[in-house]
Amino acid sequence: LLYTAPFSKSLGGEGCSLLPHGHFWIASQRVVALGRVGPAAVEVKEGLINAIAVGDYRSFVLRRPLVDYGDAVIMPGLIDVHAHLDEPGRAEWEGFSTGTRAAAAGGITTLVDMPLNSFPSTVSEETLKLKVDAARDKLYVDVGFWGGLVPENALNPSKLESLLNAGVLGLKSFMCPSGINDFPMTNSSHIEEGLVTLAKYKRPLLIHAERIPDVSSDEELDGELDPRSYATYLKSRTPAWEESAVRDLKRAMKDTEVGGRSEGAHLHIVHLSDSKTTLDLLKDAKHSGAKVTIETCPHYLAFSAEEVPDGDTRFKCSPPIRDAANKENLWEALLDGHIDMLSSDHSPSTPDLKLMEEGNFMKAWGGISSLQFVLPVTWSHGKKYGITLNQLASWWSEKPAELAGQKNKGSILPGYHADIVVWKPEAQFHLDDTHAVYHKHRNISAYLGKELSGKVLSTFVRGNLVFAEGRHAGAACGATILAK
């Protein structure tokens, strides 16, 4: 199976790059490549990595232009497999241009767009075409698309096949109401049937694994609870929601095992928050041979319920940010490899839907706005757990590339796309009012006002320098990525 990134207006295109060269080297004392971190130079030629000279590289770098980044880190660009770009249909929430400019400024070189929050949802060949058309000439980084697995197509293999043939990298479904009318939830039979089709294509099914528990334990909710209190929201959406969904996936997970009905398919649990029973159930499934991967998001690793101010709906997301002990367990699971990768779940809305003045957690839009900040957030909060640059590259580039079927992305290796971030881990900054933020709506991000470390200096997408020193390239030359 071959996935390609069709090179739209790729190299040398007018204004695509802030560097005037199609063939050059970049070097630093901390290049994250070949499983190590150290001095090296990377040769970029026609959008690809042509060679890596490790150690004392000076004798290799002859005559070509060389950009020496000193002791800054040169790392594979981040691949965010979970972003809601909301176009067409809800471009007032976020859009291809604003979203990909924010991505470039944050060192993200590839995004995979979620099938919901745009209108219509991406659930058919026709609606995927609307996405691809809406993205034209607006992309500063490369963008692929997940399609939606919904009741209407789940039991209809020919509908699903036409969506998959049209090029979605895999499918996404919800096991609880999604908050979006034209994206209804699926039950476990829809999921089991959808997986059989996905197995033929060897593409993953991403699942929002929360389900309303059969036996509600939320009696407390009957009383008068303050909707401005974060505790009220937590009680309304307990870990039992995640646990119930994963228990319901038992057969689907089993089907992915060798010899199973959907061998070759792959279940990916998005934005895991419950690090206790839900994680244990998933570990058991992995252990018995199910093809299951897990992602979590920076907001679950950076924040805890205890520190969410009452009425501050910028922190509302689902599943919720839980207590500090849960956060500690998530870090441990990430470091131990039980959680495979990270994603942003960047899911903004217009500020009015966040009900910031009213501060009503029960009614506000659920979604964290974070795209531009995920690298410094992961690094700033991970430092005290001793995370390494190689781990960052694994969680944010290598594993996501594998999930999205991008065989030429996610590593600095000869022949791979020259998708690279250059950043300074030690540089601290305050996300204050003067900081340039490229999200469509800056004020709804829970990270505003925070002190972070890790400053992105330069971002290369297929050799094009798309962001440097606070500036973007003049033209948007990112490509849409369609699976073949």
Ligand SMILES: NC(=O)N[C@H]1NC(=O)NC1=O
């Ligand atoms: N529809 C949508 O974006 N939902 C997302 N928001 C959130 O906080 N969790 C989600 O799944």
Ligand SMILES: [Zn+2]
């Ligand atoms: Zn979700």
Ligand SMILES: [Zn+2]
């Ligand atoms: Zn999401």
